[in-house]
Amino acid sequence: MSFDTSWDVDKYKSEFENDDHWQFRRQFLVEHKDKYPEDRLVCLAQVFFNVEFLGCKYPEKTMLLIEKLAEGLADDLREKRKGKLQRTFVAASDAAEARAKGKCQVSxxxxxxxxxxxxxxxxxxxxxxxxxxxxxxxxxxxxxxxxxxxxxxxxxxxxxxxxxxxxxxxxxxxxxxxxxxxxxxxxxxxxxxxxxxxxxxxxxxxxxxxxxxxFTIKKKDDDSESHISKSEFIKNETEVNVEPLSSEIITKNTDVDKKLSDDNIGNKLLKMMGWKGGGLGKEGQGRKEPIEVIQLPKHLGLGHKSNIGESAKQKIMFALQREVKKHLIEFKKSSKLRLSFSTEFTLDERKAIHMICLKLGLKTRSYGQGEQRHIVISKKQTAQEIFNELTECGNENEYFVLIPPINQN
The missing domain is CATH 3.30.160.20 (Double Stranded RNA Binding Domain)
Structure with missing residues (x-):
């Protein structure tokens, strides 16, 4: 059976994929392009990569298929990788025996x-x-x-x-x-x-x-950092006057206290049914005023019972989130790499800060236990970026110290 081979293999290279890794996958895709449908071949190529580079194990039939498809592929690249991470195909019986002995296959x-x-x-x-x-x-x-x-x-x-x-x-x-x-x-x-x-x-x-x-990169003690206190975001909790973060305020009908006009359609319909004013019902025991209209913020259903407009606690949380977000946006633009918050912030406030950082692409980590629990925020940096920065500034900056191998000292 033949399959469509007109699709572009190179579109499956991910943005940050190592060139050597991609050559393995690409050669696999090109070699078997006419043997499998596009989506299945892409999956098989990923399995091939996972076995070769990550040492993953799959069911016996899958391992045998990948071993067969991998024969004769990328021999030159494997030769170059000698001394680096290597994985070998093993029979399912051998793998089971190794697991039974509590061992891992190592080439x-x-x-x-x-x-x-x-x-x-x-x-x-x-x-x-x-x-x-x-x-x-x-x-x-x-x-x-x-x-x-x-x-x-x-x-x-x-x-x-x-x-x-x-x-x-x-x-x-x-x-x-x-x-x-x-x-x-x-x-x-x-x-x-x-x-x-x-x-x-x-x-x-x-x-x-x-x-x-x-090389060793030593992280400096967190206690040496200055901690940002809650008061820097909210000066006085008793005087908070803010709107919800969604910028959609709960609104009420300004005409609630006004009586229905004579030309109101509802008024006319009620009068046609014999209503002469006052409460509804045979004995006039029903409500006399129109139902109050309240517009909730987006995504809140009719069963939502919390009174956001009146809750001082939630007002404070809205204010805190807004000010923290402004501060983190400025931090992201600055040259500073780390930001530490004090232990004053509650569990819910720390969760809110974590969510804000997630949306801004910042890295967060909590340290300490109980009342000493606090958040440290940092910009995402790779090991190589940190290493290069340290070598450019004399092996030390505000956050790390680079220690060369002892045999180079």
Whole structure:
């Protein structure tokens, strides 16, 4: 069966996709363009990418199909990627056996790329984005955490590289060996009486070893920052006089207290049915005044019962959101990278600030517990952008310190 091949392959390249990654996917699409419908082939190409670059696993039939379609594709690109992240196709039985033993598949070439063979040689490389850097694109993010495993995990997230993999092997009745890998490279090995102890030991030793060969970006203590107080947005809560953020105010009919005129259609209809004024009903027991007309803000239904126009609490919230939004817009235009709010803000107010930041494309994070809970807002920056900025301003700015590898000091 033949399929339409007139569609443009290049339209499926995403804006920020790495060129090497796209070459893999593109070659897959071009090679099998006449074998599958467009939408299915695009999905298969993404599965191919996920297996190759991310190590994803799929049902056995899918893995076998992808393995067959991948034969002979992009061999030159795979050759260039030696020493970087590699994934191999494995039989479903092998994968199941590995899972049963509590292990993860790691390519055999990875074990040869141990950092133990580097002997801490002093290098002249000045950037983690240099092609000869030991762990390409990897920088240690020291965010004042005392947990080595958390530091390694956050560092990988920060640099957008796969998270560390720890493989355990019971060497004897008393010891368990732990191997820690990053980007398919064996970083270090340690032992312990249990997996928990072995994991702790290998993370501590691996982190110390990485400090010798990798750059570290140390985050300055948040307590040194000045905190913005609520009073900067609302000077006096008892004198708040604002409108809802939607700019649609609840309005009432200004003619509520006026009697219906004689030419009013409703008035005429009632009189035709025998009404002579006063309350409705046989005994005149019904209401005497017209039903009051209230216009609610957009998206609020008839069952909405909260009295927004009269609620002082909601008025204060509207005022706070409006002023915070103005402040954040100015912050986004400024050269300042971080903004810290005081602990005065309530849970609902912090949620509102989070939503405003989400709409403005700002990054938010909460710190502290209970009454010490507060929000820190920052502009979204990649690890490379922060690294470049630090190298241009003497390895330190208001928020971070860049620490070179120990073997370069």
């Amino acid at each position: 055999s070439s990875a074990t040869k790329q141990s950092l133990n063979n580097l002997n801490y040689t002093k290098y002249s490389i000045v950037s983690p984005y240099h092609p000869d850097y030991t762990l390409p694109n990897f920088i240690i993010l020291d965010a004042n955490s005392q947990n080595p495993f958390e530091i390694l995990n956050r560092s990988c997230d920060f640099c957008h590289v796969p998270k560390p993999i720890i493989l355990f092997d019971k060497t004897d009745a008393l010891n368990i060996k732990a191997d820690l890998y990053i980007q398919q490279k064996l970083i270090d090995t340690a032992f312990g009486k249990s997996e928990k102890i072995a994991k702790k030991n290998v993370c501590e030793s691996a982190l110390e070893k990485l400090k010798y060969i990798c």
